[in-house]
Amino acid sequence: MLNVGIIGLGHMGRLHMMNCLHVDDVEVVAAADSSKRALKKAKLVGVKHLYTDYHDLLKDSPNVDAVVISLPNFLHFDSIQLALEAGLDVFVEKPMANTVEECRKIVRFVEKSGRKLMIGHCMRFIDAIEKMKATTGKGRIGDLQVVTIEQILNGPFAHGAVPKPVPEWWFDPKKSGGGVLIDLGYHLIDLFRFFVGEDSKIMFASFDYKFNLPFEDGAIVILCSSDSYIKGIVNVGWYQKSVFPEYNFRTILHGNAGYMSSDDLVPRNVYLHTVKEGTKNLLRRAVGKKIKPLSYSYYYESYYKELQLFFDCVKNDSDPSVSAIDGLKTVELIEEAYKTFGEKRFT
Amino acid sequence: MGDVVGLVQTHSSKEDIKNSIEKALDLINFKPKGPVKSVDIKVNLCYYWHAATGYTTDPQVVAGIIDCIRERYGMDIHIRVVEADATAMRTKHAFLMLGYEKLAKEENVELFNLSNDEIHQEKVSVDGREIAFQIPQSLLKSDLFINVPKLKIMRDTKITCALKNIFGCIASPRKIVYHPFLHEAIVGINKILRPDLIIVDGLVALGRFPIELGLIMVSVDPFSVDWIASQVMGYNPSKIKFLKIAMKEKLGELEGIKTLGESVIIFKKIFPKENFFSSKRWWGFQLRLLRLYTRIVKDVVPPALEEV
Numbered sequence: 180m181l182n183v184g185i186i187g188l189g190h191m192g193r194l195h196m197m198n199c200l201h202v203d204d205v206e207v208v209a210a211a212d213s214s215k216r217a218l219k220k221a222k223l224v225g226v227k228h229l230y231t232d233y234h235d236l237l238k239d240s241p242n243v244d245a246v247v248i249s250l251p252n253f254l255h256f257d258s259i260q261l262a263l264e265a266g267l268d269v270f271v272e273k274p275m276a277n278t279v280e281e282c283r284k285i286v287r288f289v290e291k292s293g294r295k296l297m298i299g300h301c302m303r304f305i306d307a308i309e310k311m312k313a314t315t316g317k318g319r320i321g322d323l324q325v326v327t328i329e330q331i332l333n334g335p336f337a338h339g340a341v342p343k344p345v346p347e348w349w350f351d352p353k354k355s356g357g358g359v360l361i362d363l364g365y366h367l368i369d370l371f372r373f374f375v376g377e378d379s380k381i382m383f384a385s386f387d388y389k390f391n392l393p394f395e396d397g398a399i400v401i402l403c404s405s406d407s408y409i410k411g412i413v414n415v416g417w418y419q420k421s422v423f424p425e426y427n428f429r430t431i432l433h434g435n436a437g438y439m440s441s442d443d444l445v446p447r448n449v450y451l452h453t454v455k456e457g458t459k460n461l462l463r464r465a466v467g468k469k470i471k472p473l474s475y476s477y478y479y480e481s482y483y484k485e486l487q488l489f490f491d492c493v494k495n496d497s498d499p500s501v502s503a504i505d506g507l508k509t510v511e512l513i514e515e516a517y518k519t520f521g522e523k524r525f526t
Numbered sequence: 527m528g529d530v531v532g533l534v535q536t537h538s539s540k541e542d543i544k545n546s547i548e549k550a551l552d553l554i555n556f557k558p559k560g561p562v563k564s565v566d567i568k569v570n571l572c573y574y575w576h577a578a579t580g581y582t583t584d585p586q587v588v589a590g591i592i593d594c595i596r597e598r599y600g601m602d603i604h605i606r607v608v609e610a611d612a613t614a615m616r617t618k619h620a621f622l623m624l625g626y627e628k629l630a631k632e633e634n635v636e637l638f639n640l641s642n643d644e645i646h647q648e649k650v651s652v653d654g655r656e657i658a659f660q661i662p663q664s665l666l667k668s669d670l671f672i673n674v675p676k677l678k679i680m681r682d683t684k685i686t687c688a689l690k691n692i693f694g695c696i697a698s699p700r701k702i703v704y705h706p707f708l709h710e711a712i713v714g715i716n717k718i719l720r721p722d723l724i725i726v727d728g729l730v731a732l733g734r735f736p737i738e739l740g741l742i743m744v745s746v747d748p749f750s751v752d753w754i755a756s757q758v759m760g761y762n763p764s765k766i767k768f769l770k771i772a773m774k775e776k777l778g779e780l781e782g783i784k785t786l787g788e789s790v791i792i793f794k795k796i797f798p799k800e801n802f803f804s805s806k807r808w809w810g811f812q813l814r815l816l817r818l819y820t821r822i823v824k825d826v827v828p829p830a831l832e833e834v
Contacts, residue, residue, distance in 0.1 A: 190829045197826040336574045340813075340831045342614035342702060345574075350619060390574070390623040420579045423830040460823045472826050475819075479828045 181490060184209035184243040184267075185226070186233045186258055188217035189346065191272050191299075191482075192249035198483045199247065200224060201472040202490050209243055211236040237261045245295075245493050247486070248272065251346065252361070253354040256281040259296065263288045268295040270489045273365050275506030277356030279514045282507040289503045297489040297499035298506040302366040303373050304481035304488075307444035311432060314439065315374060321436025326374050327412045328367040330428040334359060334396075334417035350392070358394030360386070361513050364415040369509045370430060371402050371411035378405040381512055384520035389418045400516050424449045426478055446477055528783030529747035530554050531754045535788050536742050538729055543590035543742070547725060550744035551594065553786045556723060558670050562599040564606075566638075566668040567591060568721070570676045570691045571609045571620040580732030583674050585625040587727040587742075591672065592633045599670075605633075610640035610662065611699035617641065640665065645697045650717045652710040653771050659715055660697040666719075673721035673748065677741065677755055678732035679800045681809065682708055684766055687755040688724045688748035692716050709768040713775055716748060724751045733759065733798035741793050749778020757790050760799035 183205055185196045192212065199207045209228035210221040218229045230236040233250065236243070237258070245268040248258050256276040262269045275298050276282045289296045302308060315323060335349040348354040355361070372379060379402045387397030396418050402411035421427060430441045446452030456475040463470050473479040485501075492499045532553035536546035569583035577584035592605055607626060609617045617639040621627050630637045643662035650657055665671060675691035682705065683690060693701065693712050704711035728741030741758070745751045749772055756763035763769050772778045813831075820827055 194826065194829050201826065337830065338573055338614060339829065342612075344614050344616060344699075345619070389576075391625065391628065392623060418576070420575050420581075423828065457819050457823070457825075460825060461819070464823050470823055470825060473828065475825070476828055479826075483826070 181205045181493060182208045182242045182244050184211070184236050184240070184246040185221070185249070186211050186236060186246050186262075187249035187251075188212035188214065188221060189249060192247070193217070193220065194479075194482055195247045195249055195270075195486060196221060196224070196226075198472060198486050201470070201483065202487050203469075204494065205490050209236050209239075209241055233258055234261065237265050237267075240265050240267065243267060245269065245490070251348040251354060252277050252356045253348065256285065259285055260288055263292040263294050263296070266292070266294065268493045270297045270299065270486065272299045273369075273506070274356060274361055274510055274513075275503065276510065277361070279507070279511050282503075282510045286503045286507055295489070295493055295499055296503045297485075297492065298501050298503070299485060300366065300369045300373075300501045300505065301481045301485050302370055303501065304484040305441075305478050306480065307441040307477075308370065308373075308430065310444050311430065311439055311441060312373065315432060319437065320432055320434030320439050323374065323409050323432055323434050325410045325412065325433040326371050327414070327431045327433070328370050328429075329414035330363050330367060331414070331416040331419045332363065332421040332427055333419060334362055336417060337421060340423070352394040355394070357513070357517060358386075358392070358398070359396050359415050359417045360384075360398040360400070360516060363417070364398055364400065364413060365509055365513060367413045367415055368400070368402065368512050369505065371413065372505070372508060374432065375404045375407070375409050375411065377407060378508070379403060379411070379512060380405060381515045381519060382410070384516035386521050387416070387418075395521070398516075402512065424476065428478075449477070452477060528750045528753070528779050528781055529745050530784055530786055531743060531745040531750050532786045533754075533788040533790065533793070534742045534744075535792070536729065536740050538586065538738075538740075540586055540589055543586055543729070544593045546742045547590050547594050547744070550725070550742050550787065554744055554746065556744070556746065558599070558722065560669060562595070562603055562669045564604045564668045565595055565670045565672065566665055567605065567607045567672045567674055568691060568695060569607055569609055569626075569674050570694060571615065571617065571624055571626075572612060572694070573615045574620060574623050576624065578730060578736065580676065580678055580730045580736035582620075582624055583676060583727045584729050585629040587725070587729060588626075588674060589629055589633055591674065591725055592635060595670070605635040606638045606668075607635055608638045608640050608665070608695075610695055610697055612694065613700050613702040638664075640695055641697050641699060643697060648718055650714045652714040652717070652775060655707060655710050657704075657707070657711055657714040659718060661718055662695060662697045665695060670723065671719075671721045673724045675724070675726055676732065677726055677728040677739065677743070677758065679759060679802075681802065683712070683768060684761055684802055685752065685756050685759055687726060688721075688751040689713070689716050689768060689772065692719050692721065692748065695719055709771055712768045713771045713777055716772070716777055717775065721748060722746065724748050726751060726755065728758070728793070731759075731797060734800045735798055737796060737798055739793055739797065747778065750783045753778070753780070753783050754785055754790060758793045759797050760794055
């Protein structure tokens with residue numbers, strides 16, 4: 180049995196905590212959050228050790244083997260360092276840290292500690308992306324030429340079913356590390372690296388400030404792989420009103436023999452998909468089989484899949500497919516875009 | 527006693543909007559109650575959604591109103607654009623994100639968060655229910671209190687316009703506590719806060735989807751505005767619960783309501799009406815089904831639907 184601590188019980192932390200409850204041979208034994216309300220929820224699902232300060236959880240480490248960190252971006256560096264020093268394996272939400280300098284230090288901490296560090300690059304685990312990745316290099320679209328990836332949503336300004344204020348740290352670029360590029364754009368740049376699989380550089384970046392905030396809410400970035408010269412076009416925004424289950428995201432792989440779009444690989448009707456997958460889970464439950472958590476939502480399932488992979492790596496002592504190097508390289512590209520083409524750098 | 531409601535078709539240029547507001551004010555022959563030295567303009571900034579979504583008051587409309595007021599009552603009057611924090615929205619961010627800080631600089635007006643005002647608690651009785659409200663006191667002192675609502679639908683109340691926008695003046699952010707008795711709360715707050723003038727921003731209205739309606743609607747009576755707004759949006763106003771309660775509470779009367787200017791039909795024809803019977807049931811059905819499913823299967827609820 181792997182004992183897990185959850186650090187940060189906000190939007191993503193709670194999702195990870197609930198997902199952990201479905202992973203075999205994993206028990207959530209500790210949780211830390213400054214909100215007592217959030218800790219109460221953790222207690223309700225059976226978490227025994229609760230802390231209002233994550234430093235206390237990391238100091239105590241009550242039989243904890245691994246931690247899942249979902250703190251605000253500016254706390255990633257500190258919490259990863261302390262967790263690795265405490266001898267724990269770490270899963271951390273993206274971005275790994277806000278700056279290249281911090282990311283490089285984290286890479287060194289990982290090497291020194293010998294522990295596992297996996298970054299939450301969840302979009303690699305979306306069913307459609309996994310299918311596209313499995314098909315690339317097999318002749319279906321010929322040689323890959325251009326990858327276009329776009330995601331336009333509300334980001335942190337999304338309005339949930341129960342209204343809650345947007346946490347204040349999102350409005351402070353010194354804490355968030357920037358705007359939409361380091362938030363959603365991080366995933367899209369990682370997906371480009373995922374498909375192209377090489378070192379890349381930024382050719383061009385353009386930032387938009389539609390909401391007059393001191394950080395960008397829209398960005399268009401053109402990337403190029405350093406060896407094969409495959410180009411990537413990333414179009415990302417926080418400026419569009421989006422309501423669940425709408426999900427304005429697509430990836431298109433353009434080859435010289437054809438193309439492949441994620442739009443063709445996601446459910447045509449999300450409601451029918453939900454009913455279909457929900458019914459399958461009901462049947463699994465009825466015959467005593469393990470359910471597939473969140474399979475009824477074709478993209479939230481990716482959060483479960485990435486956690487499951489992390490825990491498998493910890494249990495089997497294998498390397499996670501998303502490493503600290505992936506976290507570093509993605510932040511390097513983002514910082515390059517900000518420094519070369521942005522008007523501001525926030526940290 | 528109901529009142530006249532002026533309807534004017536407009537376009538989205540600043541000059542057009544200003545002229546349309548002027549025209550609408552002339553239609554209803556608007557005269558303030560006394561000398562005008564201070565003006566409060568209550569906009570509708572329910573969340574960080576751009577005016578193009580139909581959810582929030584367009585700063586261009588507010589700019590047009592400011593120009594009209596200054597032309598009519600002098601350049602030296604003190605104008606405030608006001609809004610209060612809501613459960614998920616913080617006014618300081620909404621002012622910045624939705625273009626009001628820029629407007630304030632250009633038009634030299636003050637932006638004011640009603641949640642930071644001197645606040646008194648007041649209680650009113652509505653339909654046998656006593657409701658307490660946190661009232662921003664400075665609103666009661668302005669010479670001209672202008673309500674600038676949007677024309678939009680809402681699942682809980684069917685329509686939201688003049689009366690509902692005053693609900694947004696409640697100083698306490700957690701307005702969600704009023705939602706179990708929202709109709710009564712809308713009437714209750716309107717018993718305390720009475721705007722002198724209502725100018726509806728119907729440039730982009732919100733039905734099943736946002737639509738460029740190009741409507742400016744003006745009156746001195748919020749009840750009359752909502753009565754006509756319901757008709758514009760294709761609903762029978764006598765079936766809107768908060769309007770029925772408002773009549774019962776003597777906050778509004780049908781007698782005397784009439785429109786001047788453009789015909790309601792012009793706007794009604796293009797407004798994308800929502801079928802609430804099906805949408806409300808469909809939404810509720812989905813949530814109930816999800817709750818039942820997660821209870822039986824012990825599956826995870828996505829964060830966006832948490833705590834439903």
